[in-house]
Amino acid sequence: MPRQLVPIIFITDTMSCIVEKFSHFIALTPEEVDTLKHLEKEECAYKKREVIFSQDRQVENLYVIKEGLAISYCEHSDGGRIVLNFHFPGDLVNAMTLGLGESPYSLMAVTDSVLCPFPKAGFSELFSQSARLTSLIYAFGMLDNTVLIDRLRAIGRMSAENRLALLILQIHARLNLFSDHETLEFDAPISQEIMADAVGLTPVYVNRILSNFREQGLLSFRSRRVVIHDKAALLAMSEFKDRYYNLDISWLPREGVAAEDNIDRKQSH
DSSP states (O other), rough: OOOOOOOSSSOOOOOOHHHHHTTTSSOOOOHEEEEEEETTOOEEEOOTOOOEEOSSSSSOEEEEEEESOOEEEEEOOOOOEEEEEOOTTTTTEEEGTTSSSOOEEEEEEESEEEEEEEEHHHHHHHHHHHHHHHHHHHHHHHHHHHHHHHHHHHHHHOOOOOOHHHHHHHHHHTTTTTTOOOOOOEEEEOOHHHHHHHHHHHHHOOOEEHHHHHHSSOOOOOOOEEEHHHHHHHHHTTTTTOOOTTTOOTTOOOOOOOOOHHHHHHOOO
């Protein structure tokens, strides 16, 4: 039986986005819920296309995406840009650059967005309080890197059509993360310019490919809304792997263990 089509939106209700994301993978304790909600204590609103921080600059904060959509990207000296990752509600941005003095990328709001900044010292407190949450944050960071590696492999080895098919399926998989039912119809307020910068093409070429996809009955893209008509064909084209579905959390520490306790226990053996 085909799964029910359930529309997905970017802006959630009053529930904590980061709690919703984490609880999809583990059963959170009340203490863990409070710890995560503390990361969303402060809020900052950003307009569409507003740059939140720039590459090669010192960044003191980490950010939780609460509403909207953001991208991390690198700019070249010739004005070109490569989009690295798409950041959705519940995502924690900048955790993987804690050891760097300067950010290797910029962060920009793609839509009107709300982000929750918190200082790096706040992450240190989280690390000392919960080994399980810290480990899951690390797993999410590695997951984002793996999704990027899949796309870089496609850019280097695949045709333009296959690259774009992969990107659409990656976005589709991420948006289905919080859904009880897979949906083949979803909002994607992502311009063709951004899509082009994510797969190493020009906006004109992306427009042409999307038109071809529509004529071939693969998908339709109108008013920033995507409807996938033939997912099997897109899968065959792109060699897509759903990294979100296959995230391995079997190694996470047990609940209620502080990271410092976990380290001390290992050193005593």
